[in-house]
Amino acid sequence: MQKLLLLGDEAIAQGAIDAGLSGIYAYPGTPSTEITEYVQHSKEAQQKGIRCSWSTNEKTAMEAALGMSYAGKRAMVCMKHVGLNVAADPFINSAITGANGGMIIVSADDPSMHSSQNEQDSRFFGKFAMMPILEPSNQQEAYDMVHYGFELSEKYMIPVLMRITTRMAHSRAGVSRKSETRKQNEMKLPTDLRQFVLLPAIARRRYKGLLSNQELFEMESEKSVFNNYIDGADKKMGIITTGIAFNYLMENYPERVIPNPVLKIDQYPIPRKLVEKLYNECDELLILEEGYPLVEDMLKGFMANGKKIKGRLDGTVPRDGELNPNIVAVALGMTDTIGADVPGNVVSRPPALCTGCPHTDSYLALNEALIKLEPGRVFADIGCYTLGALKPLEAINTCVDMGASITMAKGAADAGLVPAVAVIGDSTFTHSGITGLIDAVNDKSPITVLILDNGTTAMTGGQNSAAQGRIESICRGIGVEEEHIRILKPLRKNHEENTQIMMEELAYNGVSVIIPRRECIVAIDKRVRAKAKIKAEDQA
Amino acid sequence: MKKDIILAGVGGQGILSIAAIIGSAALDMGLYLKQSEVHGMAQRGGDVSSNLRIGDKEIASDLIAKGKADIVISVEPMEGLRYLPMLSSEGWLITNSTPFKNIPNYPEIDDLYTEIAKVHRHVMIDAEGIAKELGTAKAANVVILGAASAHLGISFESLENAIRRIFAKKGDAVVELNINALKAGRDFAEKNSHL
Ligand SMILES: Cc1ncc(C[n+]2csc(CCOP(=O)(O)OP(=O)(O)O)c2C)c(N)n1
Ligand code: SF4
Numbered sequence: 066m067q068k069l070l071l072l073g074d075e076a077i078a079q080g081a082i083d084a085g086l087s088g089i090y091a092y093p094g095t096p097s098t099e100i101t102e103y104v105q106h107s108k109e110a111q112q113k114g115i116r117c118s119w120s121t122n123e124k125t126a127m128e129a130a131l132g133m134s135y136a137g138k139r140a141m142v143c144m145k146h147v148g149l150n151v152a153a154d155p156f157i158n159s160a161i162t163g164a165n166g167g168m169i170i171v172s173a174d175d176p177s178m179h180s181s182q183n184e185q186d187s188r189f190f191g192k193f194a195m196m197p198i199l200e201p202s203n204q205q206e207a208y209d210m211v212h213y214g215f216e217l218s219e220k221y222m223i224p225v226l227m228r229i230t231t232r233m234a235h236s237r238a239g240v241s242r243k244s245e246t247r248k249q250n251e252m253k254l255p256t257d258l259r260q261f262v263l264l265p266a267i268a269r270r271r272y273k274g275l276l277s278n279q280e281l282f283e284m285e286s287e288k289s290v291f292n293n294y295i296d297g298a299d300k301k302m303g304i305i306t307t308g309i310a311f312n313y314l315m316e317n318y319p320e321r322v323i324p325n326p327v328l329k330i331d332q333y334p335i336p337r338k339l340v341e342k343l344y345n346e347c348d349e350l351l352i353l354e355e356g357y358p359l360v361e362d363m364l365k366g367f368m369a370n371g372k373k374i375k376g377r378l379d380g381t382v383p384r385d386g387e388l389n390p391n392i393v394a395v396a397l398g399m400t401d402t403i404g405a406d407v408p409g410n411v412v413s414r415p416p417a418l419c420t421g422c423p424h425t426d427s428y429l430a431l432n433e434a435l436i437k438l439e440p441g442r443v444f445a446d447i448g449c450y451t452l453g454a455l456k457p458l459e460a461i462n463t464c465v466d467m468g469a470s471i472t473m474a475k476g477a478a479d480a481g482l483v484p485a486v487a488v489i490g491d492s493t494f495t496h497s498g499i500t501g502l503i504d505a506v507n508d509k510s511p512i513t514v515l516i517l518d519n520g521t522t523a524m525t526g527g528q529n530s531a532a533q534g535r536i537e538s539i540c541r542g543i544g545v546e547e548e549h550i551r552i553l554k555p556l557r558k559n560h561e562e563n564t565q566i567m568m569e570e571l572a573y574n575g576v577s578v579i580i581p582r583r584e585c586i587v588a589i590d591k592r593v594r595a596k597a598k599i600k601a602e603d604q605a
Numbered sequence: 606m607k608k609d610i611i612l613a614g615v616g617g618q619g620i621l622s623i624a625a626i627i628g629s630a631a632l633d634m635g636l637y638l639k640q641s642e643v644h645g646m647a648q649r650g651g652d653v654s655s656n657l658r659i660g661d662k663e664i665a666s667d668l669i670a671k672g673k674a675d676i677v678i679s680v681e682p683m684e685g686l687r688y689l690p691m692l693s694s695e696g697w698l699i700t701n702s703t704p705f706k707n708i709p710n711y712p713e714i715d716d717l718y719t720e721i722a723k724v725h726r727h728v729m730i731d732a733e734g735i736a737k738e739l740g741t742a743k744a745a746n747v748v749i750l751g752a753a754s755a756h757l758g759i760s761f762e763s764l765e766n767a768i769r770r771i772f773a774k775k776g777d778a779v780v781e782l783n784i785n786a787l788k789a790g791r792d793f794a795e796k797n798s799h800l
Contacts, residue, residue: 068632070628070632070638072642095644096644098644099644179643180644232641232667232668233667235641235642235643235644236639236640236641236642236656236667237628237638237639237640237641237642238637238638238639238640238664238667239632239637239638309667312665312666312667313665313666313668315665315666316665316666316670321665389666389668389670389671390666390668390669390670390673391670391671394670401671402670402671402672402673403671403672403690404671404672404674404689404690404691404692404693404694404696405689405690405692405694405724406689406690407686407687407689407690408686408689408717408720410712410713410716410717410720411683411686411687411712411717411720412683412708412710412711412712413652414615414650414651414652414683414684414707414708415651415708416616416648416649416650416651417649417650417651417707417708418649419649419650449649452649526644
């Protein structure tokens with residue numbers, strides 16, 4: 066079969082389709098989004114009836130996947146790294162309930178924070194939950210590991226975490242598909258119908274089971290085809306790589322022969338015997354990890370009284386940011402390479418709101434409505450509208466995690482900052498804003514909430530938004546007073562009127578919701594193009 | 606054979622359409638390929654780049670090492686210069702001359718041209734102008750690809766075939782237009798390469 070040219074994300078999706086997946090659950094987030102989108106666009110997935118629409122947030126996605134696993138079918142749940150924080154409760158507990166049908170959790174980390182608030186390393190979550198972790202080093206492994214991961218999951222009845230990083234997720238390479246694909250599982254409930262009942266008495270028993278399985282998980286890592294010990298003659302230094310760090314190591318040896326012994330780890334728990342072998346044979350170790358120094362920290366230990374361990378903790382490799390071939394070259398003691406300097410007249414080009422973006426008009430009105438007040442009272446959230454923090458708008462003061470706008474505004478108002486303003490997008494509102502708004506209504510907090518309704522999840526590429534057209538009825542249902550729910554159209558020509566409405570609601574000593582509603586222009590463009598395409602195909 | 610290519614531009618300028626043509630041609634020739642892309646935040650009008658690596662041996666890293674790129678292909682003059690640290694001293698800078706001004710402090714264009722002229726091996730091309738003469742400015746990216754085509758380690762026919770495959774759905778006229786754009790870019794580069 067001809068190789069497919071796939072992104073790492075797409076390789077995972079194709080792997081899942083071929084491995085008998087029944088449902089994929091996800092909330093979009095860079096760099097994980099293309100996994101679910103690939104399944105959504107796959108004709109094969111459609112023919113196989115694979116469930117694939119977006120979930121409201123990562124927690125609902127995780128729980129739905131666990132429900133599918135409970136019913137005996139194979140489920141995958143995908144998110145960006147910070148999404149795993151949102152889904153942490155069901156994630157940690159799913160290791161204790163265990164799985165029935167195979168279950169894989171994909172968490173996509175973003176070292177160097179290309180599109181994220183932090184660069185947390187999901188492997189720590191996997192270790193915390195005591196789950197097996199898979200970390201592919203290339204696109205082919207990503208594909209193969211999905212088959213393997215479902216097998217592992219069903220063999221030990223345990224969900225499996227697959228951890229990828231940006232360069233793996235968003236890089237394309239040729240991938241060979243397996244010649245035989247697997248059928249989906251039939252529905253089959255757990256043999257013990259109390260397996261998933263985490264009452265203390267049951268949870269204690271199941272937790273002991275999880276603990277005693279650790280040895281078996283380690284044994285699987287020890288013999289895994291994805292963990293390789295590659296011998297080398299120069300024992301002065303042994304090298305451990307995890308995930309894609311292996312590629313950067315290889316890149317520095319054009320003949321692909323490394324003089325030192327190398328342990329390539331792509332499956333966890335860490336294969337203890339293989340590590341011991343390397344440690345015993347070499348004078349010192351260099352650890353190359355894409356992410357936090359997880360392996361390095363464990364090997365070094367608190368007292369650091371063994372052999373020398375080099376890596377991110379001793380400065381051999383920078384403490385933060387993603388790896389690249391140059392960083393690894395320096396860590397290996399090779400000379401660094403670099404081309405000419407960037408000419409002095411080249412300036413930075415930060416991302417910005419599109420020309421004609423509805424958010425710009427909302428912010429212009431808000432800035433004017435607040436002009437007479439002390440600055441520093443606008444609590445915003447995550448989405449395209451976060452770019453309103455930059456020049457020329459400089460309209461917002463916070464961006465922490467999805468949903469934090471409403472709750473932080475409430476807390477600040479409780480502290481006496483009145484009026485306090487929250488700015489949140491429509492998709493972020495349904496993701497995590499609704500619960501905070503209930504808190505505010507219950508306390509009758511003096512906050513003004515702008516729910517910027519552009520009809521889509523724009524920042525991540527225009528996925529469906531969960532509350533399409535229902536935002537005001539949700540607010541009403543929660544108990545926001547009818548007369549303080551104001552809908553307006555963010556257009557330059559409505560500027561005066563919109564500013565006036567905002568000033569009125571800022572003056573109200575209770576919860577107000579303002580919904581500036583105008584479709585994202587990129588979404589309009591996409592819609593128009595899709596229509597034209599269908600029309601052209603119909604005519605052809 | 607091994608070619609390390611940096612594609613540069615501004616989010617929304619469609620640099621990945623160039624990558625798609627090179628990639629399709631490379632696969633057709635049975636070459637290995639790795640192509641790292643930028644998705645997400647930076648696509649909102651920020652600077653974007655893609656690392657495209659092709660070769661007859663398996664490729665290790667998804668990212669090109671600094672100072673090792675064989676060619677920087679840029680659809681915007683300032684963006685090409687941004688990646689000079691990636692370019693090897695023997696490498697080519699192939700860049701469009703038309704600026705994309707979406708920032709208030711965009712530098713003097715002539716100063717950028719001066720910097721481009723300082724690059725040892727370079728081609729600067731008015732891709733929009735040439736594409737418009739052929740019928741539509743939309744083919745500008747393919748004109749730039751044409752200007753780079755002599756340095757990709759890929760035969761011209763393979764690139765033409767890739768264009769046929771990729772644009773087939775859009776009809777013969779579009780295929781023809783893009784093949785002409787590829788040729789026009791190539792012709793220009795043959796006459797205007799600065800060594
Ligand atoms: C927990 C979490 N999940 C996902 C993301 C990725 N993410 C960032 S912004 C965004 C979309 C926000 O959409 P919306 O609130 O409608 O704003 P818009 O971009 O449309 O303006 C998503 C999914 C994230 N940062 N954090
Ligand atoms: S993609 Fe849509 S919401 Fe985002 S900046 Fe552009 S117009 Fe605004």
